[in-house]
Amino acid sequence: MKAKILSNREAAPGYFRLAVSATEALLRGRPGQFVMVRGEGWETDPLLRRPFSIYRFRKGMEAVEILYRAVGRGTRLLSQMKAGDAIDILGPLGNGFPDLPEGRRSLLVAGGAGVAPLISVAEAKGGSARLIMGGKTKDDISYVFEDERELGIDVTYATEDGSFGKMGTSISAMKEEASPGDTVFACGPLKMLREVERLSREMGFTSYVSYEERMGCGTGLCFGCVVMGAGGEYQRVCKDGPVFDVNELSWKDIEDID
Ligand SMILES: Cc1cc2nc3c(=O)[nH]c(=O)nc-3n(C[C@H](O)[C@H](O)[C@H](O)COP(=O)(O)OP(=O)(O)OC[C@H]3O[C@@H](n4cnc5c(N)ncnc54)[C@H](O)[C@@H]3O)c2cc1C
Numbered sequence: 742m743k744a745k746i747l748s749n750r751e752a753a754p755g756y757f758r759l760a761v762s763a764t765e766a767l768l769r770g771r772p773g774q775f776v777m778v779r780g781e782g783w784e785t786d787p788l789l790r791r792p793f794s795i796y797r798f799r800k801g802m803e804a805v806e807i808l809y810r811a812v813g814r815g816t817r818l819l820s821q822m823k824a825g826d827a828i829d830i831l832g833p834l835g836n837g838f839p840d841l842p843e844g845r846r847s848l849l850v851a852g853g854a855g856v857a858p859l860i861s862v863a864e865a866k867g868g869s870a871r872l873i874m875g876g877k878t879k880d881d882i883s884y885v886f887e888d889e890r891e892l893g894i895d896v897t898y899a900t901e902d903g904s905f906g907k908m909g910t911s912i913s914a915m916k917e918e919a920s921p922g923d924t925v926f927a928c929g930p931l932k933m934l935r936e937v938e939r940l941s942r943e944m945g946f947t948s949y950v951s952y953e954e955r956m957g958c959g960t961g962l963c964f965g966c967v968v969m970g971a972g973g974e975y976q977r978v979c980k981d982g983p984v985f986d987v988n989e990l991s992w993k994d995i996e997d998i999d
């Protein structure tokens with residue numbers, strides 16, 4: 742569908758918040774679902790839409806917000822778009838996170854822009870949740886400060902250079918805080934997700950991860966986004982995920998990418 746950009750601002754160096762007008766169907770999406778986005782006028786380069794998690798559901802404004810890091814051609818072009826520009830947006834797509842379990846604590850473990858699908862989990866009411874937000878430096882985490890204030894969520898910050906919060910990664914902070922019986926919701930680099938899977942086995946958590954893969958169609962048709970499932974069958978990240986119970990994936994068959 743065609744949507745209108747309501748705002749697009751740099752919230753921390755390299756990290757942008759994009760608000761776009763949303764249909765009712767999009768606003769009914771679940772935390773963890775994603776949209777495929779393409780700027781009008783991109784012609785053939787980049788040809789494909791780019792996938793982004795829904796960061797905030799802004800029901801009062803009939804808008805959704807996306808948090809993105811400018812890393813390549815598509816996201817750099819996106820960062821140059823202005824309020825009033827038209828954008829092509831497809832969604833909500835994929836499977837989201839389950840509800841926060843009641844009567845049990847949930848840890849939302851984020852690495853950098855991987856926090857995107859977790860802020861809307863924190864916003865959803867239900868059980869109690871603590872966000873563990875990790876990044877290399879303060880710039881990789883500081884855009885979350887305004888959501889923390891607005892939503893009143895509990896956050897532990899960790900930076901690898903010690904410039905804010907605890908010194909270390911979101912995984913080292915999670916190890917300090919987690920206990921068996923917690924539910925973990927995680928999104929971030931593959932290395933981080935591997936650790937979540939390993940710790941969930943060792944410590945007896947239930948864990949759900951939002952898994953990122955390059956996408957073509959985003960709707961299950963092209964098989965461009967497959968990852969090996971635990972049962973030996975390929976899973977399409979866009980259609981069968983992007984949120985998986987960690988036990989649904991075959992981690993030994995997942996190759997490390999940078
Ligand atoms: C379901 C899903 C949800 C996502 N949600 C967000 C989000 O909320 N915020 C956000 O900043 N990013 C998110 N991403 C990653 C985002 O889609 C990519 O950063 C984006 O497509 C890069 O486009 P580009 O044209 O700028 O970069 P390209 O020129 O295509 O690539 C530049 C760099 O980005 C890496 N990259 C490209 N696609 C992906 C990908 N799918 N996953 C990881 N790295 C990638 C490449 O390996 C390369 O290093 C999500 C990805 C998926 C699959």
Ligand code: FES
Pocket residue numbers: 955956957958959960961962963964965966967977978979980
């Ligand atoms: S991106 Fe086409 S099947 Fe997933």
